[in-house]
Amino acid sequence: MERATVIVAIDGPSGTGKSSTSKAVAAQLGLSYLDTGAQYRAITWWMVTNGIDIDDPSAIAAVAGKPEIISGTDPSAPTITVDGTDVAAAIRTQDVTSKVSAVSAVPEVRARITELQRSIAADAGNGIVVEGRDIGTTVLPDADLKIFLTASPEARAARRSGELKNADVQATREALLKRDAADSSRKTSPLAKADDAVEVDTSDLTLQQVIECVVTLVEEKRAGK
Ligand SMILES: Nc1ncnc2c1ncn2[C@@H]1O[C@H](COP(=O)(O)OP(=O)(O)OP(=O)(O)O)[C@@H](O)[C@H]1O
Numbered sequence: 001m002e003r004a005t006v007i008v009a010i011d012g013p014s015g016t017g018k019s020s021t022s023k024a025v026a027a028q029l030g031l032s033y034l035d036t037g038a039q040y041r042a043i044t045w046w047m048v049t050n051g052i053d054i055d056d057p058s059a060i061a062a063v064a065g066k067p068e069i070i071s072g073t074d075p076s077a078p079t080i081t082v083d084g085t086d087v088a089a090a091i092r093t094q095d096v097t098s099k100v101s102a103v104s105a106v107p108e109v110r111a112r113i114t115e116l117q118r119s120i121a122a123d124a125g126n127g128i129v130v131e132g133r134d135i136g137t138t139v140l141p142d143a144d145l146k147i148f149l150t151a152s153p154e155a156r157a158a159r160r161s162g163e164l165k166n167a168d169v170q171a172t173r174e175a176l177l178k179r180d181a182a183d184s185s186r187k188t189s190p191l192a193k194a195d196d197a198v199e200v201d202t203s204d205l206t207l208q209q210v211i212e213c214v215v216t217l218v219e220e221k222r223a224g225k
């Protein structure tokens with residue numbers, strides 16, 4: 001028998017295709033979509049905008065509860081606001097990208113954002129695709145389906161360089177690996193594959209092939225296979 005709601009957790013390192021895949025899968029299956037990286041970027045943007053010292057975890061912890069972060073979960077038009085300001089573009093700057101690993105390593109930040117993520121998932125009537133780094137391991141350990149996307153550093157750097165005009169592929173590769181290392185080595189809820197996650201190496205797959213693979217896995221789960 002088909003199940004009414006489904007919770008899908010998609011984790012993996014930067015540039016493996018989590019956002020593109022999750023949005024498309026959610027849209028195709030009529031599910032909500034949550035980009036948890038955008039939430040960590042949003043709180044980082046708030047810290048930077050308010051002059052908080054990013055190198056001081058206790059300063060970050062002291063104000064972690066202040067910003068109000070709201071995520072819109074329509075996969076065809078996801079949104080993110082901080083205290084009512086649309087920060088969708090501001091959170092993608094190089095400055096925020098270079099600081100987000102430090103801010104997201106602070107346990108008080110993770111506790112705050114994790115609570116928000118769980119409440120959004122609980123309120124998603126038809127089900128939801130949630131993508132990030134610790135969704136299958138920590139945020140939603142009882143998710144119906146857990147996927148861990150991987151890709152070679154070369155494939156990821158080539159994809160990212162294609163997005164950023166004139167970006168140097170080698171420098172992009174180094175930056176990706178540096179962020180992965182920071183995200184994987186933090187004490188609280190690091191980037192990791194859950195034991196029961198299905199690993200999909202996307203290096204030699206087109207985006208469409210990855211989407212089809214994940215849609216099939218969700219449909220099989222829903223059918224109780
Ligand atoms: N299988 C694929 N083949 C080729 N390009 C891809 C594939 N999957 C994603 N891409 C492209 O790679 C880039 C990065 O993808 P995406 O933003 O979805 O990755 P991500 O894992 O969410 O990254 P991050 O964690 O840094 O946000 C995008 O330009 C996307 O279109």
Ligand SMILES: Nc1ccn([C@H]2C[C@H](O)[C@@H](COP(=O)(O)O)O2)c(=O)n1
Nearest residue numbers: 036037038040100104132133134183
């Ligand atoms: N569940 C998550 C999601 C994201 N982060 C942190 C670590 C990432 O480097 C950063 C930005 O994520 P992206 O937009 O690249 O997906 O946010 C995390 O710690 N946990």
